[in-house]
Amino acid sequence: MSYKKIEVRDIEGSDEYYVGTCTHVxxxxxxxxxxxxxxxxxxxxxxxxxxxxxxxxxGDRVGFIYVLPIEISPWGPxxxxxxxxxxxxxxxxxxxxxxxxxxxxxKAAKEQGxxxxxxxxxxxxxxxxxxxxxxxxxxxxxxSRVLEDGLTEALMCKVFDGDVGEVDFLEGNYEYEPVEGKxxxxxxxxxxxxxxxxxxxxxxxxxxxxxxxxxxxxxxxxDRDDLIEHGIYRGIFVNGExxxxxxxxxxxxxxxxxxxEIRRV
Numbered sequence: 001m002s003y004k005k006i007e008v009r010d011i012e013g014s015d016e017y018y019v020g021t022c023t024h025v026x027x028x029x030x031x032x033x034x035x036x037x038x039x040x041x042x043x044x045x046x047x048x049x050x051x052x053x054x055x056x057x058x059g060d061r062v063g064f065i066y067v068l069p070i071e072i073s074p075w076g077p078x079x080x081x082x083x084x085x086x087x088x089x090x091x092x093x094x095x096x097x098x099x100x101x102x103x104x105x106x107k108a109a110k111e112q113g114x115x116x117x118x119x120x121x122x123x124x125x126x127x128x129x130x131x132x133x134x135x136x137x138x139x140x141x142x143x144s145r146v147l148e149d150g151l152t153e154a155l156m157c158k159v160f161d162g163d164v165g166e167v168d169f170l171e172g173n174y175e176y177e178p179v180e181g182k183x184x185x186x187x188x189x190x191x192x193x194x195x196x197x198x199x200x201x202x203x204x205x206x207x208x209x210x211x212x213x214x215x216x217x218x219x220x221x222x223d224r225d226d227l228i229e230h231g232i233y234r235g236i237f238v239n240g241e242x243x244x245x246x247x248x249x250x251x252x253x254x255x256x257x258x259x260x261e262i263r264r265v
Contacts, residue, residue: 176240
């Protein structure tokens with residue numbers, strides 16, 4: 001099968017559902033609600049420099065990329081005068097879609113006068129934001145670290161001109177404050193990430209069902225100052241212990257963690 005030239009365009013109204021659901025169109029009401037929340041945030045952030053580019057092959061949507069000033073990124077990292085790519089989605093494997101989206105992100109960064117484009121990528125044969133791909137399109141590793149699961153996380157950058165200055169990973173700054181007789185849930189979430197929005201909605205609904213037995217502290221990390229203060233862009237802590245699954249925290253898992261602490265308390 002031969003394809004026409006790849007087209008990359010700024011997001012249009014007809015693309016919002018596709019992008020807002022992260023390609024999971026018509027899968028669930030939960031995802032659809034999340035899409036509405038995210039698209040509202042995207043529109044607000046557009047005035048502050050967020051750009052979303054959508055890729056098409058033969059008129060069909062096959063991927064997209066987000067790029068935004070690092071100073072407003074709810075995912076980190078720390079730095080200045082750079083554009084950050086939090087996610088790149090391509091449904092067409094190695095047909096050049098990813099490279100075309102990266103080119104569009106670089107163009108957007110240059111239009112805003114930035115020093116370069118930075119992303120947080122992963123090595124060790126990981127599917128999400130693979131470091132090997134970014135190396136192929138000209139990104140260089142600035143810093144790296146090995147995570148608890150053995151995965152290598154790297155800050156990778158393509159510099160346009162000169163020095164990008166100091167860049168760094170976020171470092172978590174979490175302190176659990178117990179409350180006698182209650183299960184304390186500390187919820188950190190951001191509006192950008194679909195996974196974060198969905199599990200935040202689940203946590204809030206489930207915690208509400210326990211009434212006064214549970215105290216929910218909610219930290220919506222969309223504000224850069226809050227992000228830097230806490231260093232956590234997504235997290236669920238139940239009486240000081242983090243619970244996570246990588247994907248959206250399942251309702252049964254959230255309930256199990258709460259019930260365990262209720263019995264202990």
